[in-house]
Amino acid sequence: MPKVGMEPVRRKALVDAALRVIGDQGTLSVTMSEIARQAGVSAALAHHYFGSKEQLLIETIRSLLRQLRDDTVTALRAAASAQEKLSAVIRVSFQASQFAPDTIAAWLAFYSEAQRSEEVRRLLVVYARRLRSNLLASLKALCPDDDAERIAEGAAAMIDGLYIRQSLRSAPIGIEASIALTEDYVTSHIDRLKFQGTAA
Amino acid sequence: MPKVGMEPVRRKALVDAALRVIGDQGTLSVTMSEIARQAGVSAALAHHYFGSKEQLLIETIRSLLRQLRDDTVTALRAAASAQEKLSAVIRVSFQASQFAPDTIAAWLAFYSEAQRSEEVRRLLVVYARRLRSNLLASLKALCPDDDAERIAEGAAAMIDGLYIRQSLRSAPIGIEASIALTEDYVTSHIDRLKFQGTAA
DNA sequence: TTTTATTGATTGATGAGTCAATCAAAAATA
DNA sequence: TATTTTTGATTGACTCATCAATCAATAAAA
Numbered sequence: 001m002p003k004v005g006m007e008p009v010r011r012k013a014l015v016d017a018a019l020r021v022i023g024d025q026g027t028l029s030v031t032m033s034e035i036a037r038q039a040g041v042s043a044a045l046a047h048h049y050f051g052s053k054e055q056l057l058i059e060t061i062r063s064l065l066r067q068l069r070d071d072t073v074t075a076l077r078a079a080a081s082a083q084e085k086l087s088a089v090i091r092v093s094f095q096a097s098q099f100a101p102d103t104i105a106a107w108l109a110f111y112s113e114a115q116r117s118e119e120v121r122r123l124l125v126v127y128a129r130r131l132r133s134n135l136l137a138s139l140k141a142l143c144p145d146d147d148a149e150r151i152a153e154g155a156a157a158m159i160d161g162l163y164i165r166q167s168l169r170s171a172p173i174g175i176e177a178s179i180a181l182t183e184d185y186v187t188s189h190i191d192r193l194k195f196q197g198t199a200a
Numbered sequence: 201m202p203k204v205g206m207e208p209v210r211r212k213a214l215v216d217a218a219l220r221v222i223g224d225q226g227t228l229s230v231t232m233s234e235i236a237r238q239a240g241v242s243a244a245l246a247h248h249y250f251g252s253k254e255q256l257l258i259e260t261i262r263s264l265l266r267q268l269r270d271d272t273v274t275a276l277r278a279a280a281s282a283q284e285k286l287s288a289v290i291r292v293s294f295q296a297s298q299f300a301p302d303t304i305a306a307w308l309a310f311y312s313e314a315q316r317s318e319e320v321r322r323l324l325v326v327y328a329r330r331l332r333s334n335l336l337a338s339l340k341a342l343c344p345d346d347d348a349e350r351i352a353e354g355a356a357a358m359i360d361g362l363y364i365r366q367s368l369r370s371a372p373i374g375i376e377a378s379i380a381l382t383e384d385y386v387t388s389h390i391d392r393l394k395f396q397g398t399a400a
Numbered sequence: 401t402t403t404t405a406t407t408g409a410t411t412g413a414t415g416a417g418t419c420a421a422t423c424a425a426a427a428a429t430a
Numbered sequence: 431t432a433t434t435t436t437t438g439a440t441t442g443a444c445t446c447a448t449c450a451a452t453c454a455a456t457a458a459a460a
Contacts, residue, residue: 045405
């Protein structure tokens, strides 16, 4: 079977398998063998292409982040007004693929790993910044800058918090309810500023 | 040195050491040897008293939860009005001991472990329920029940989210700012209900 | 024939859990 | 009180399993 040009195919298969296995087991303490098995190759091949487990894991996170970024960009393009963009950013965070139990479990495992691996931490900081800045951009069109900062901070925290609560799978808040809760937070604050603005 | 009655002393020392080591390394993949070393005893003794690593970890989580509950009870006792109680619950979540990097890292590790261990998951569900119900009790005195439910849900999510964001140690939001953000969320929503109420 | 893809077998390290042995306090007995 | 027995506390050494990483060998293109 050895055809030439297998490298990108195998890399993708391994990264996808890694995400599956990590999500399934809810930990980064998964074996290279298991990942390789799921990808349909030997563990030795995984090492051949990635050099180390650490490297494979990092590529896996990168892949997850890339996916999220692409979805966000697409959603933002389709949105016209600031309100729509805001809604789009929130919506993407809770879209089915991101909010699936396995994906959440994987995110959680990555956050935990960030305590040890500087590179993983850096990647997650990129995610946090991106979320905050996407929210901020739209918010600044709707309220004063410093209020926008605070609201963006709060909304980002709420999104992450809904994730972590979802991971416990008790009193499961649905996708729509999560979106509603977050949008409610944002609009409620913007509204209040209007009232205060007219009152003052 | 073998005196009698060492068991409770050693158990506590081991549980405390476990929390320290887990917080420090940010993972449950810590060795019994290391925990024992920190507690000043041999790994064999840790096994003697706890039977297994899993069991020691569970006792450690229990200890953390107990601490949090006690602090909450104390804070609630000192609060008179519903507003004060609400504020107290929020404040306890962010009090220095809970919000310290090591403690947050430990929490994160436990959440991750909950994906695998049913017992760990159960314990964290207890925490989530308790937080929600503490918030709910005070909120119900301040607004209609179904609004209270939503606000409690949102506030709990925001608290957890601020934790997770804190764990990345980038753009570190301080304790006071976190409290302010959460209280702001709650009061803003209650206020809005009042406006709507008078307007309708 | 040279290069790329691929794997089985092996190695070396690590870590949980077990066990038999030791040591000293406490309790019982003389 | 002095001596023996019992029991709790404690550990070093060991076993057994797991796993990341390496390597030599093979097979099929180019």
